[in-house]
Amino acid sequence: MVDEGGHNFKRLRDKILARSQAQDWDLAKKEWKLVGIYEADEPDTCLCGHTPIIEVCVLANTLNGSRVEVGNRCVKRFLGLRSDLIFAGLKRIREDSSKSLNADATVFFYEKGVITPWEYKFQSDTMLKRVLSGKQLQTRQNINRKVLDHLSRRGI
Numbered sequence: 001m002v003d004e005g006g007h008n009f010k011r012l013r014d015k016i017l018a019r020s021q022a023q024d025w026d027l028a029k030k031e032w033k034l035v036g037i038y039e040a041d042e043p044d045t046c047l048c049g050h051t052p053i054i055e056v057c058v059l060a061n062t063l064n065g066s067r068v069e070v071g072n073r074c075v076k077r078f079l080g081l082r083s084d085l086i087f088a089g090l091k092r093i094r095e096d097s098s099k100s101l102n103a104d105a106t107v108f109f110y111e112k113g114v115i116t117p118w119e120y121k122f123q124s125d126t127m128l129k130r131v132l133s134g135k136q137l138q139t140r141q142n143i144n145r146k147v148l149d150h151l152s153r154r155g156i
């Protein structure tokens with residue numbers, strides 16, 4: 001079960017099961033959730049053994065606190081979660097701070113407490129707007145800066 005990106009899903013599954021309470025795969029994978037992301041300074045290794053990964057996702061087991069680091073492709077396969085879209089959102093605002101953070105990244109950073117409830121509401125009201133007032137643009141850029149600052153402090 002090695003996919004075209006070189007990620008060995010069987011190895012990932014074995015390692016996840018070894019760190020889970022349940023021994024049934026469908027049950028065990030529900031114990032895990034995405035708790036953090038970061039961009040590695042040096043190429044990192046996915047739990048499945050694949051290297052290099054730069055966009056690193058930190059997954060935690062909600063029952064026993066175990067943590068693992070996994071690449072986007074394995075996150076998608078394992079949790080069915082599009083962590084790659086969060087990274088794509090970050091790339092977009094890094095290239096142009098007048099653009100809005102996308103939906104996936106907005107929800108993720110809101111859940112992590114980086115974006116306040118007020119900012120979350122602002123994001124949902126203005127995300128699709130290309131033309132903003134001067135004040136709105138400033139607010140958007142402040143949110144973008146805050147998220148990128150947070151990420152550069154070795155993830156969240």
Ligand SMILES: [Zn+2]
Pocket residue numbers: 007008012046047048049050070071073074
């Ligand atoms: Zn992998």
